[in-house]
Amino acid sequence: MKKRKxxxxxxxxxxxxxxxxxxxxLPWGATEPHNFHLPYLTxxxxxxxxxxxxxxxxxxxxxxxxxxxxxxxxxxxxxxxWNLPFCIHSRYETQFAILKDIVTSLYRQKLRRLVIVNAHxxxxxxxxxxxxxFDFPDFTLVVVNWFAILPQENYFEERDDHAxxxxxxxxxxxxxxxxxxxxxxxxLSKKFAxxxxxxxxxxxxxxxxxxxxxxxxxxxLKSSAEKGERYAKDLAVKLSGxxxxxxxxxxxxx
Numbered sequence: 001m002k003k004r005k006x007x008x009x010x011x012x013x014x015x016x017x018x019x020x021x022x023x024x025x026l027p028w029g030a031t032e033p034h035n036f037h038l039p040y041l042t043x044x045x046x047x048x049x050x051x052x053x054x055x056x057x058x059x060x061x062x063x064x065x066x067x068x069x070x071x072x073x074x075x076x077x078x079x080x081x082w083n084l085p086f087c088i089h090s091r092y093e094t095q096f097a098i099l100k101d102i103v104t105s106l107y108r109q110k111l112r113r114l115v116i117v118n119a120h121x122x123x124x125x126x127x128x129x130x131x132x133x134f135d136f137p138d139f140t141l142v143v144v145n146w147f148a149i150l151p152q153e154n155y156f157e158e159r160d161d162h163a164x165x166x167x168x169x170x171x172x173x174x175x176x177x178x179x180x181x182x183x184x185x186x187x188l189s190k191k192f193a194x195x196x197x198x199x200x201x202x203x204x205x206x207x208x209x210x211x212x213x214x215x216x217x218x219x220x221l222k223s224s225a226e227k228g229e230r231y232a233k234d235l236a237v238k239l240s241g242x243x244x245x246x247x248x249x250x251x252x253x254x
């Protein structure tokens with residue numbers, strides 16, 4: 001495996017011990033089916049690859065140094081998913097325990113900034129962040145939803161909800177050896193019978209077994225590495241800007 005700058009997965013203590021780090025990044029995904037053509041760890045891989053690109057840009061453009069932690073692959077799943085082979089459902093309590101241990105470790109090492117880059121729509125961190133702010137009031141913990149940084153319509157022809165054009169295209173850019181588009185289902189999905197649920201008047205978790213035949217929600221067949229590259233590069237610019245501003249400007253205006 002090739003070493004990359006700012007990547008804890010391949011770093012040695014010798015690479016790190018004499019350096020100062022301004023922040024850490026925690027990619028967070030899930031372990032779940034992504035149609036027939038993408039790997040189970042798609043969300044973790046996308047968050048991880050984008051985080052590495054973004055910290056490299058932040059150091060080059062803003063002279064701030066970050067470290068990308070190994071990705072967390074434990075995500076919260078919907079009914080109809082958790083009974084599929086090797087789909088792993090992680091409870092709130094499990095995710096919070098992991099996050100608290102990471103924050104506690106970084107805090108003891110005098111690091112005070114952590115950015116979670118979350119690429120799994122089923123994960124929700126707001127209550128965790130509030131609880132940790134109570135315990136660590138001088139620790140900055142920011143959550144980024146990878147899929148919400150940029151508007152999809154500026155890059156892709158069809159909207160992606162799960163394993164569609166966006167995720168597939170970016171995977172084709174970063175990990176072409178893991179994408180088998182010729183095996184992909186069409187990602188057709190069913191809506192709720194109650195229109196109020198479709199209009200988001202109310203919310204409940206979708207039962208995946210009732211809405212999708214191939215576990216996808218979104219058409220991947222128009223995907224391309226070129227689309228993925230343009231999206232990924234613009235996303236890294238936005239994400240690196242966040243890293244720079246957190247270090248340079250802090251949180252609140254004076």
